[in-house]
Amino acid sequence: MHDGSRILILDCGSQFTQLIARRVREARVYSEIHPPTRSLAWIKEWKPTAIILSGGPSSVTDEGAPSFDPAILDVAPVLGVCYGMQWIAHVSGGEVKGGGHREYGRAEIQVKENRGLFAGFDAGERSIVWMSHGDHVEVVPKGYVLTASSDGNPVVAFRHESKPIHAVQFHAEVAHSVRGADIIQNFLFDIAGAKPDWTPGHFIEQEVAKIRELVGDAQVICGLSGGVDSSVAAALVHKAIGDQLTCIFVDTGLLRLHEREQVERTMGQHLGIKLVTVRAEDRFLTALKGLDEPEAKRKAIGHTFIDVFEDASAKEGKDAKFLVQGTLYPDVIESVSAKGGPSATIKTHHNVGGLKPDMKFQLIEPLRELFKDEVRNVGRELGLPEEMVGRHPFPGPGLAIRVLGAVDPVNVETLRRADAIYLEEIRAAGLYNEIWQAFAVFLPVRSVGVMGDGRTYEHVIALRAVTSTDGMTADWYAFPHEVLARISNRVIREVKGINRVVYDISSKPPATIEWE
Template sequence: MDANRILIIDYGSQFTQLIARRIREERVYCEIHPPTRSLEWIREWAPKGIVLSGGPSSVYGEDVPTADPQLLHMGIPVLGVCYGMQLITHLEGGVVERGRREYGRAHVTVEEGTGIFDGFPAGERTQVWMSHGDHVVQPPPGYRLLASTEGLPWAAFAANDRPIYGVQFHLEVAHTTRGADMIGNFVFRVCGCEPTWTAGSYIENEIAKIRSTVGDAQVICGLSGGVDSSVAASLVHRAIGEQLTCIFVDTGLLRAGERESVERTFRAHMGIKLEVVDASDLFLDRLAGVEDPEAKRKIIGHTFIDVFEDASARLGGDAQFLVQGTLYPDVIESLSVKGPSATIKTHHNVGGLKEDMKFALIEPLRELFKDEVRQVGRELGLPEEMVGRHPFPGPGLAIRVLGAVDRRELEVLRQADTIYLEEIRSAGLYDDIWQAFAVLLPVRSVGVMGDERTYENVCALRAVTSRDGMTADWYPFPHDVLARISTRIINEVAGINRVCYDISSKPPATIEWE
């Protein structure tokens, strides 16, 4: 692992992942971990710097996440953000005042252009983003002022004798105009990191790790044809070659032409051993009558493992490892393993796996964000049409047919989704959009077609822009494009007589509807 790395301790902020994104954009590796990590663990992990994230707690609350005071005396630079600054203050003997809420844009005046403000002239006024309920009114002994606002005398401070910094604002969000400069100063000037973390270095490290883990054992990969599983398969194949067999499961929940595309790409162009299993009847039988989205995800995850185990037995039965394209956002949203932030939903390839499955997991992309996975894919030589493809969820169309799933509704949705993507590509908008898909709602509406009354399903369209899937904004389609899409779906798909467009951002919504 790269020795130039930053540890982020997560105190529950919804912005914690943005801190990681900003640091990685500087080509420095970082990881998010919970505040329960011991000093011994931190010493062994050997970060060059530590970031204490924001969070919803008050340092005066009961059972709130905290830190060992010795964390600030380990000789490792520390940056506290919002709650992180308040925690430093509390641990070091300063005073935090409760109940002064401040949300939105503010302007700080830099008092001293050193440390995280290196390159900022004294007196510079710059925009920042505030989101806090408590604030520092008296810094700890031995701390000096770095920045203030009109209403906040201690917006940033630093220890006189150690590289310990605190900011009350969120320097990781885009609304903090020079936040990237502050983060760069901390990572490079304060912590002394080098920009060594690249797609190429990541591939080298993962290949060595995979070879060490696998030895001469056989490995299978659950291949979906999407970006994540394709890059994971390619990376593992580069590491162990013929020891890898990819298994593509036709769940009956796929988009049109998915199976044929995967067979063509992986067999003909990549030379990877591929077994195709048609398990559509099994999946649809198990999903019959199931409406709850969490139940759907777990059924699909468990069924995948059953299919893989059966396929492995037919192939000789000696596969010991299962490769999955699990990503960092999957882990963050499925399990609060990195900190106290709330679980949003279970991903079938994280929380939906059987506890008694016989395979050990290999997840070479588990600590990567989506755009980083694409970079690794390009470095591995995968074609752009594969690397640049929109994300497609492991549970497939099952979570885009809201309510119970059956073959008829899947086919209706499949046709609508195909038209939607065709029109997006035809308009030259595909690469401008992070993810686009159709959703079949459990709602019927009255319509008139050919002078006859209809009573059919409503189709919702979703398209978002995003950098990593953690946050997203709805895509502002030209009205003529939306009109063409709606007209084609209603005219060509029997079973739909109304089309709606989803203009919700994430948060408060999620990208998928289930």
């Protein structure tokens, strides 16, 4: 755990909880998300610099609704957001009602006092925020002061008269709240006295020490995919233990075009890490045979990965005790409720929920609490080349979850060639660094076309490109039409078996970035 300032976020079930963590991290303050079931004793032992109570779908009077020991309000400065505000009002003697003042989407608030959360605002200033609530605080608790209101709700923010307890009905963490970052930073620095000490250098220093203590003189292997996450994880562990680390690169037969050659060249020449390449295309394709459901495919790939690692480790004679993986915080959040909280499970990531329960390795996941942009910054601090840390994300299951439905080797190769053309044209247009992730998808449908004056009945390729910061939310990228036209023309002309190209204009949410 980070030894500087740290913010404890208690997850009451909001899908925005992860955005709170993002905003705190962006202010260079460490944060962690934990369930509301953490005991008062645990919270005190964690020693938070401040506590944030998230929003959530429950009513404070519902049976089984998230709740806390009221003594939590005396442990550290507290910020209640939406449901968190309603809980503070409820346990402090205020009145919370359902309905009547429901607000969803953009709303305008009026600041009543320009201090505390609203320091730097003008007195009486109106500001756009993002609301998402059915219940509302009808009466401010005794001992608290109203600090903001809206036309739809007379109570949208309050503070305690003397204690560092503040609350807002709106979601300051959402980008649509125009001055939300100012409000969060006012809480972190002016109210809680946090220090902006969450930096890549500090993280590396702490993780290197932890890895050395954990590993001792044991041997370690790293599942290296060549993507940003596993490359940064490998570099970090290598910095800690040097030649005790052996990286195993598995050619699953589900990689991008020339992926194996690029990984062998870059990792061997630049990092000087021992790299063992395992050709396991047949094993993965056999494991996937007959599977068309995404979760089943992910689990089959995860289990096969571990089998391959175990076999490779035994073959190398190292008898490795630890396995390094590039698991990130969004992987954990989407695979299980964050730290066991009530937020919904979205999908199982092969390196989180897909691992074999009886595997012999002890996991080392040094990036488990980082978002993607933080991983890139750690990679730069470690001296990795920009061509490596700036690469678009590539999922561990590879092309298996981009060939929708059953995985056929011919369809994989078709997709691989279409994807290569897509990325080549994006780079040629100078757009690669503007896009967070871009890839092609092979659809399990056929459409009628006309080629050379003849009828065709062939497959469809979908193109996906998004802008994002961390992968938790994403918007589709608005390509210039001429770029899309070139990509479509080349894919249909050069890739056998494709006669139609479509572009995905879905954002996340409601869609996910990957199709499976």
